[in-house]
Amino acid sequence: MATQYEPYGNLLWKALCKVEKIIQGIKDILTGEGIYLFGFCGVSDIKDIFLFEKKEVLKNINHAISISYVLSDKILEEIEDAPTPSYAFHYKGVNSLLDIAALKVCAYIRQNGFDAIPVPASHIIDWENQKALVSHKHIATRSGIGWIGRNNLVVNPRYGSAIRFATILTSMVLPESEPVSIDCGDCFDCIKACPAGAIKEKQADFDHKGCFELLKDFSKRPGINQYICGVCIKACAGERR
Template structure:
């Protein structure tokens, strides 16, 4: 497989993603990552070697509406961004299939288990990380060097030959804004110590108390702007 073809396929897909409103695009080699997938049967993703990650930078002004709890404005924005991500995902899948390859869309808020804490078929953060779009921060959000944690992601698994971006180094340095912003006290010094149960319980409180009907918060997302000041 020539490098020119890999680059050509990559450039065309990135062009489609950007034209459909996406802020970020990257490709990961998913060999060794499949054990983390929650997809059955495994034949559904068998032979799909690449993970395409697309991301949308959330509105900074909408996030500023969040003071100490999620707002209706953020809820509506969250839903519309998910819809936009899903639409872009389907357009990329359509193009890939038209070229004679297979593609499996993993939509923005796809859930494989509703048992707390909820899990998705594929971790968008994991694919985005290995596609070079950022690192896992203390809040276990994916932190992009430009947009911080203020990004929503979707994923496509495919066998279309593509140039791979690969994981890139990065860390949060001395920034601890998310720790002080978290109302549940779930965020610790190390991502490995993140208290997932405390986070989910807080999400459930917001869902009921604020009449949101959805498990969202946004406080750590707002805190992580990508600007360390």
């Protein structure tokens, strides 16, 4: 009978093969849901800042999966200097899809004996400071999806900022993706597009308050009803570098 070469010893080899198989299963679920952009990262050094009420739930959680859906370029095309009702509806649909995909991946990981926590696309836990359980942008940059652009959003080299996220936290050990090492360079497209004048040359100077005040106004318009805008997404949609 032929023996297979097992360089790390039988048990470790089997464990590695199992992890490979689960990762392939995760990829299959995501692509089946229309999610083709995702990455993995470690979170053991940043999980203290996650806003879970009981920090113990994160005890064995040391990795994350960043998943992102690419927004419809045609829906973005209609946006001029304010959100459209079609964009508002698309926003809600994409959030639901990301939340469901995250739930499916979590169920699959748990079925395979590991812990997994879904972090929804748009759930705010601290309303006063407008903070979520986990920052998807933080996880996405660590997972190699893109960099934080002048518009204060994650910019992917292929899709620009036209991407929305959800995150899955897990006890499963995952291979960590390389962060993207490029930046906005000499592009300034989003600065002149922003109707609030909130985007500056340096991302650190981004005017969060100015942006938020305008989004509050937009939310009162017919068919909008949430804090959205989309103008800086449209300005940064498509291939970037």
